[in-house]
Each structure stands twice: as C-alpha cells, then as structure tokens.
Amino acid sequence: MNIVSKLSRRRFLQLTGISASGLVLGGILPAGGSLAGILDRPAGKELNIFVSVTPDGTVEIIAHRSEMGTGIRTGLPQVVADEMEADWHRVKVIQALANTEYGSQNTDGSRSVRDFYTVMRQMGAVAKHMLEQAAADTWDVEISECVARNHAVHHLNSNRHLGFGELAQRAARLETPEPESAVLKSADDFRYIGSSIPIVDLEDITLGKAVYGTDVHLPDMLYASIERSPWLQGKIASYDAAEAKKVKGVLDVVELKAEPGPPGFNPIEGVAVIATNTFSAQRGREKLSINWSESAHSEHNSSDYLDELAGRVKGGPGKVRRERGEVDAALAEAETVVEASYRTPYLAHASMEPPVATARVEGDRCEVWAPTQGPQATQREVARALKLEIENVTVHVTLLGGAFGRKSKPDFSIEAARLAAHVGKPVQVLWTREDDIRHDYFHACSAQYYKAGLDHEGTVTAWLAREAAPPIPATFDPGVTMMSSGGLSQGFANVPFVTPNLRMESHEAPAHVRIGWLRSVYNIPYAFGVGSFVDELAHAAGKDPAEFWLELIGRDRLLDFSDEGFDYSNYGRSLADFPYDTARTKGVLRKLVDSIPWGEILPSGQGWGLSVAHSFLSDVAVASKVEVKDGRLKVLELHGVIDAGRVVNPDRVHAQMEGGMIFGMSLALNGEITFAEGKTGQFNFHNYPIARMDQTPAIIRSHITPSTAAPSGVGEPPTPPVAPSIANAVFAATGKRIRELPLGKHFDV
C-alpha cells in the first residue's frame, strides 16, 4: 500500500520550480514508515508524485515522466484526475524537475503506467478525501455526508456544495489521512481512466509552439557543434582550428577530452566550435582539421563481426542458460530435424529531434534544459562532471522530439554543461543528424542458430537455440561479453513452449561500439529469430502457422522458469504481480486470426505472415500481408492485437500500436548500420532510411484486448512481432525464406 502525505510549499518549489498555494500532496513509497517524516524524508521513502489545488480551483498535477510521444504526460495525470473527481478541463499538467525523491523518473522500459498506475490512483483518492474532509469541517457535518463529484464537494443532506478551489486552503491545513481512508473508485465509476483524452500538448504542437530541447532559448546563449572521434574511444592526436576561427560568428574552439574508463554515459572525445548561431558553429566545425588516434575499436568491421558471431553460434555449444529435458537425445530420435541461422544488424535510434541540450553554469550551480528520458541520470552525471553538489544541478525536462531509448543517456547534457562552464555563458549543444547516427548508443546486432526436432505428427520434440550479441552492460564494463539473464528474458530464453526438451545457450560477443537500448531492445532480434523459426517449423510440419503456434504454446498455464536454471527477469516485476499467462498470449493470436482473412487464397506474389511476442509484460500478435513483384516488396496491410491489461487511454494505445508496428516495419525493411574501420557506413536519412509514408501500408489496424488485469507495457511491445511477420509473409508469397534483416538487402523496398 502506498501512502500519501502533504508537502510544504518549500518542497513543492524544490521539486517543480513553481510556487504553490493551497493543498499540496506528495506520495511516498512504500508504506511502513511515519507520515510525519516526509519533510526530512526517512531512508527508504521515495516521493513519486504530487497534486496541488490552487484557490482559483486549478488542479495542478505533476508529470514526473518524460513525454517522448507515448502520451504519458496526459495518461498518468488523467488517472489522478479521475480518482480525485477533478474536472479535466481545470487540470494543469506541470512537468517535474529532476529529483530522486520521485523514485525513478527514467522513462523507458514501457513502465510508466504499470509502475505508477496504483500510486496515481491513491494520490487522487487521498486528495479527494482531504477535500471532502475540508467540506465536512466547513459545514460541521460528518465526512460520510460529503461527496466529491466533478470538481466540487456536495453535501448529501442539503443542496450545499463547495468547489475544490474554495476548499483548497482549508484542505491544506488538514492532517493527511490514513491510507486506508483513500478508497479507490470502482472501475464502473471511472470517468477518465479508459477514456481517449487528447494529449495536453496537442494544440501547441499543431501551432508550432510546443517546446522541445532544440527550442530552448536563453539570453546570451551560444551555440556549439562538436566534431567527435569517428570510432569508439579514439583520442585527439592533434588538431588545427585556425580556419574554423576565421568563420564569421565563431567565438571559441574548445577541446573536450573524454574521461578515462569505459564509454558509459561519458561524452565522446571531441572538439567543440562555439558560435553566435548554429549555422556558424556548424560551418566553423567543418573547417576543423583533426587527427584521431587509433583505438581497440578503430578496425571494427560489422560484416566480419557478424560472420564471426554466426560461426560461433552454429559451430558449437555455448553456455547453457535454460534447459529442460534431453535435447540431444530428442534430436537424435526426431523424425525430422530443422535448423536455421538468423542475423540482425546494428540499428540507430534516429529520433527526429537529435540529441540536444542547453546548460547555464553560474558559480557552483548549473541548470540544464534537455529532452531527456533520464532526468536524474542527467542531474547526477552533470554534477559529477562539473564537480558540483547534486542539489545544485537543476534539470528541466522539455518535450522530447522522439527518443526510443537514446535520450536515456545524459552524454549530450554533460557536453553542454562542460562547455557552458568553460565559456561562462549559456551554451546549446545540438547534435547534427550525422552526429546522431555516427555516434549513437547502437542497438546490438545479433546472430542466432536454431535446431529443432519434429516427430511423425509434426509436433516439436526438441528446441535448441543459441545466440550471440554484444550486451548493453559492456558499454559500462567492457569485461562483460555475454548476454545477461535480463537480455535473454526478452524473448529468447523465455519462449512459452510446451516442448519437453529445450536448451538455450549463449556465446560471447565483445562490444566494439557503444551498445544501448532501442525500442523493445533485444526483443527485436529474438522475436525475429524465434518468430521466423516457428514459421519454418510449421511449414516443415505441414501445418497452419497460427495453429502451430497455439500447439507449440500448449495448454493454458502460468510460466515460471526457475526449475529450468533460468533466472527470468519479468522486466523487474514479480510473477505474482505480473504472471506470464499463456492464455493471454494465445488470446491475442486467436483474436488476430479472427480479425483478418487468414488462410484466404491470394493472387500469386502475395502472402500473409504472422508472429506473436510477449514483451514488457504484454502480449502482441501481428499479421502482415505483403506483395512481392519483380523483386519489389510492398507491405500491403499490418494488423496487430495487444493485451496490455487495463488501458488508461485507448487512443494513445492505438497510436502506439500503429506507430510501433510502423517502427517494426521500418527496421525490417530498411534498418541497418554497418561499420568499416570503426566508422559507420551511414550518417543521414538518405543512407539510413526510416519508413516513409509511401512505404506505409494503406491498411493498418490495431485491436486492444479488453482486460481488467494490471496495466502492462505499451510503448515497446508492438514492435517485436512485426519483422518476423513480414519475413513469414514474404515466404508465403514467394517460397523464399529470408533469415537476415533488413529485407531491403534482398528486395527493393
């Protein structure tokens, strides 16, 4: 049970940078401590969210998560508003500053609703209770006679009512009630939860008034553009800035040395050109002449590297990560043995707004404005880089012009802070698109090998899977060369199959680039490998792929991998709170097949394919219809079904499904980053294409499975099943099995 307490106005100011008046509530997690302790914050207490009611009746709700396009700045406040009976039209959403007292503000892992849904409801319920108590005190009646409804408290035994604004100051003087008195609404009474409220920034966006990281503008602000080492951990051997300094508007050229140690969140070594405007900074930078030292990664060649990984996974046993039964014996006895190797490339995030940050340093204080998914990491790392007290670093979170995992890393904010400290004026560092693609925290490439046995009825009796992919932790500790259990929990080792004999193995894959997390992370390669191989097995067994999936998943049951040697992460949540229920996985698949003409006879060159994936505690099934004609591949239709438990804002879930499927199609058709001599072969949208409107199918449909289960992830789960569904559709259309992404290497797309 979470508990909620009043906050002082001083604390409100510290957390938001905004003065508050009236009732201010803060939530603390978990229960079990003294409510009175909130102002000096006993150990183990984390503040999550707060609400304030101003005397004019405005309900201010803090958004402590970052808005990168999922609608979370609207979704969580609408939960609070619902429980407290606030009128949405009188709600003002305020973006939180970075502060560890909120608990995690790191907006990734598709977890904002699943981690904060209940907290937000309790916050709203306690606020409502306090307003009802204030009304009861005013009228000198029992609180049981007072009911909050639509921004006012009504007295049941008379016609009296008082608006929230009129009650705000009285409520603010009350003691915070016991958490038990925060009675949550029955779902039947929800006013906003489950309702498609438009996002709060909608109008500003259509007017061009929405403020992203690029749009921050401070008096006397200077602009910087940085030339960075073309390969990982290269150093400046020498440089000449004479020509750069001659460019009109250029004021300074500054060396930014990299910190020793692993890449981590540290800026890449570079030379910054500072100017009075962006254009001059970029033009000056073009005139720099820099020699870079070689590093352990300056010979990295991605094609050779993937060949090496592919050889390793096919070549022999790796470290066993999960095992059930006797795979080798079952393979030896199988009627049919099928094997296949798959590979997927590095990817770049390429959010439309590149990394950008603005910083101002005055004395021992620093202020940063950034489109960051990780406000607290930004605060912490800027403080560390500038040797400041953490509370002297203020981080303002702007809107994010897309992020997809890239903007969890605070490296670009550190650059801005270091330069601002150096020049003594506010500095904005804007990454060019070329910077963004060349110096990303790349999505890992992957090689996988699968081998399965089928009996005479076409039932899978053995499943052997091996993988090798550079692990994310290598970015922080290069000694880590093998996938973690958390990585393997993303659709590789946690396959929900009833197969009596299973074995999953990992091979080493030392990292040569900064590996990061990109929308759905390792689910991308693993869903492609697993989803393609299941389809191959279905065809080998002569069975319908949808029926084959259902048979392979088997009876309804809750999965628990602990007795098979696998430490399943379940995305950091307990299986008790978020069970892995095969009935739900099968449910989305059945609904998908029912919603499309699956099995229809199509013209030559057309085909349907499907796949299903459980990720971020949600289940998504996707079907694609494609046409392959004269070597040209066109996706004609995309259909998806999601079961994400209870849904707060159906329209935004549909939007994530539409966008997440297009994101998946984009990487399936176009997505590839290659390296030669340590450098990317791609650097802008012409050679790292992302899906365009004319590649987007005319028909895109999304279905939400109605559910009262706990809310689970939405932002990432739509993406993983898309690539295998398209590759499977290509097979259905042509008989050609593509085991390597992107498909654009094999067809015109």
Next chain:
Amino acid sequence: MKLTINGKTVELDAEPDMPLLWALRDMLGLRGTKYACGMGVCGSCTVHLDGEAVRSCQLTLEGAAEGEITTIEGLSEDGSHPLQVAWREHNVPQCGYCQPGQIMSASALLAANAAPSDTEINNMMAGNLCRCGTYPRIRAAIKSTFANAAAAPEDEQ
C-alpha cells in the same frame, strides 16, 4: 538581408548563404520550424516560399529574400487552418516534432490540389519523415479536409 516572413518585413544581419532555417530559429525566434537532417531529406523544416513547400535547411537567405515566406506560426492566426483542426480531430501527433513540417507540406499540397488521390498524398508527403509512425493519421487528417466537403452534396440528396 531583408525578408518577408508571415506577412512582416524583417531585417537580418547574416550571411546570405545561411540557410533560412537557422535565421528563423536562432535569430527570429520562430522555432516551430524544426531541424532534423540538414540535407533536405526529412521535411521537418518545411516552410512555404510563395505558397510552395520548401525545405528551409536548403533555402539560403538570399533565395528566401526573393519571395514571401510562411512558417507554421503564420499558417493561421489562431490555429484554425483546416489542417491544424484536422490534426487535432484525428489526434495525429505522438512526439509532435515533425508535425509542423508535415502540416506545412500538406497545406501546400492542398493549396495546389484540393482533393489529391491517395497516391498523390503518399507521393507528396513521402519527403516528410515521422519516426513515431503517425502516417496513417496524417493521411486520414488530410483526407478529412476534402472528404467532408465532398460528402456534403450527397447528404443533401
């Protein structure tokens, strides 16, 4: 440099070969026009030059001075352009960053062709990238501006 932007004449002390994008954003405070690629391949910086959609990252101030510039801030006084209204009705944006450019491209398209076909919409809008994948809703919003008008006579029958 003397430019006409959103119906007003402005004077700038800048290099004539500076792309209009940076003058708009860094010097004139018109930051609704976005940077995303700098090479004219993504459409985020789209503005109108004499009513035609152009990429302001590729248009020099010298070139911009030859006509009248309209940015997202000048498309309508109060956000009432039919496309802005349609964008809101269809809840088009996700992150929203590319949307000013999308709206500027679409408004130039509709000004030249009030009822484009699906293929014409796809072709005209193919130069405007959206990483969030809002394309289905952009299409729907564009089509709603003329589908409603076209439907009206039928309703009267």
